[in-house]
Amino acid sequence: MIDRHLPAGRITADDKEFYKRLSGEAAKGVAVLSTTHRGRDYAATVTDYLSVSFDPPTMLVSVYSLSRLAEAIESAGRWSLSLLSSDQTAVADGLGEPGTPLIGLLDQVPHSRPEASSPAIVDGALAWFELRTVASFDAATHTIFVGEVDWMGRPAAHHPRPLVRFRSSYS
């Protein structure tokens, strides 16, 4: 057993590095988070989201507070999650780089919109959800957006497998 105690308020760079590795032991389904603000699309590959409730259908996503995406979601109040299938690693990689230019962001990613004003949904996703922010709060470096589902859908035929990230790799 390799373990480490973190005394509150005295956390070292080594502690953070160890936590980064350990938190990578959590397997996560990969999704694309997207929003539209002032006619511009924002999108990024994410794994930090979850379903919170069935009643009403509610999800949350955790986004780095200083990112353009967090600012855009905050302003737009409307966002989408597209759950990627195992053959969409190219999409995940394409939208997974921090600092990707916004212009032409979705040019290489086939997508559609439930309504003209909706955030983009990635075609071929296992399932997608369009959400309306009902609450948000800050937690350390991140903002947690809680949203109620306004639209949701899936392809007519089920894709057999999800795209999963584990220890920084896809499986």
Place this chain on the structure above:
Amino acid sequence: MIDRHLPAGRITADDKEFYKRLSGEAAKGVAVLSTTHRGRDYAATVTDYLSVSFDPPTMLVSVYSLSRLAEAIESAGRWSLSLLSSDQTAVADGLGEPGTPLIGLLDQVPHSRPEASSPAIVDGALAWFELRTVASFDAATHTIFVGEVDWMGRPAAHHPRPLVRFRSSYS
């Protein structure tokens, strides 16, 4: 494409059922959430947790607000997450039934504790984290507990695979 619009405030039982199926398309690493309150262990299999920040190491978990586990976490202010490996389906099943009696809950689950007063950690987990609640908030039927990591660890040898849930099955 099969999709569905949810008009706010007019959500039907059918809508919730459809959401339940669609949210099952999110692949999730399986973990055991545990706390100790007044000398008694509380534990359940969960998938609704995530790492929020590296600085300071922070995680959150979403728990049904009316559950005994949520009450115990609220009172104890201290909880743990053990990320299960692919050979721990028996642990996941054993702690995954709602309404499991509390008495003897962990008798069949090999576990240990970083300190005598710590919540239980499941032996053989890919990684584990002990957290101290720093914030909590309600979202629909659930309570989101945000915690900072006080202890964390992993076995000396890496287990090759995580336990993942997808469409109500393990893989």
